[in-house]
Amino acid sequence: MAVFTTISAGVLVFVVGQIFLKWMIEPIQELRKIKAEIHFYLYNDYSIIHNAHTLDKEEVLSSCKNLKRLGAKLLSSQQLIPRYKTTLKVFGLPKREDIILASKRLSLLSNSVFGTEQNIHYKLDLYRIEICEALGIEDPIQDGMSKQELKDAIRETRNQENA
16 A cells, blocks of 8 residues: 555656646746847847848848747747746746837837938837846847937937927
8 A cells, every 4th residue: 555655646746746847837948048039139130130221121021020029929928927926026037017018129129120210220229228128138239328328319319300
């Protein structure tokens, strides 16, 4: 009888561990993987994003599509994590509002690459910085302007256009 109890307890522990792994740990790992992908593509596609008018349109559109896809994956992966408000504190995940903001900024970034405004490069950099801040990742392009400098430059160019 002791052997049966030991085997049953072992199977129960294994099953409960697998449920926890599939239900909690794997979705968290997926969210972290998507954050890493976003970081990679913000760095890798920086020159494509900033030089959209001079590059092959297909290459730029592919990059834009990828950024939008990552924004959608970011939102959907967050939805897979049960009891997110509690889980984010335990595992150090971004707040739900920050994930939504990052997803919106990824979409704005991809929709703005062909912009013709005078301050478009400032806006693209500002979106990148806001994405990084929202997700708690390091800005891959650190030699640029700060967030406040970008906002000031955008405001200044708007004032010049309105004058």
